[in-house]
Amino acid sequence: MADGQGSSLQGLVGDALRDAADLASKEFALFRAEMSENVAGFAKGAGMFGAAAVFAVASLIWLTQALVYGLELIVHSRWLSALIVGAALAIIAGAFVFAGKSLISASSLEPKRTIRQIKRDTEILTERTS
Numbered sequence: 001m002a003d004g005q006g007s008s009l010q011g012l013v014g015d016a017l018r019d020a021a022d023l024a025s026k027e028f029a030l031f032r033a034e035m036s037e038n039v040a041g042f043a044k045g046a047g048m049f050g051a052a053a054v055f056a057v058a059s060l061i062w063l064t065q066a067l068v069y070g071l072e073l074i075v076h077s078r079w080l081s082a083l084i085v086g087a088a089l090a091i092i093a094g095a096f097v098f099a100g101k102s103l104i105s106a107s108s109l110e111p112k113r114t115i116r117q118i119k120r121d122t123e124i125l126t127e128r129t130s
Contacts, residue, residue: 023121031114038109045103052096059089 071081
């Protein structure tokens with residue numbers, strides 16, 4: 001009977017080790033999947049910064065002169081119309097910067113689901129061993 005208990009204990013330990021390895025493998029797969037999602041979000045945020053730069057440059061090159069001259073007809077002052085147009089373009093570029101910054105924040109790269117799953121698995125394993 002003692003031999004049967006020893007072999008069943010070995011079986012339990014073997015099962016526990018296999019389950020732990022399987023769990024670690026699944027946790028790592030979840031981590032990789034979540035990090036891929038987070039990196040994609042980071043890339044979108046970087047793209048927003050790129051869009052902000054392209055928009056700002058294109059606006060300054062192609063529209064500034066036409067807008068300044070058009071506004072000059074209304075306010076009868078070239079420098080005042082240039083100031084108004086420049087401020088409006090700066091506000092638009094700033095909006096793109098803030099939108100991109102929110103997507104690129106460091107917390108967006110944190111693997112939250114993986115951390116939550118590891119905590120849950122730790123609690124379950126703790127309960128089972130108690």
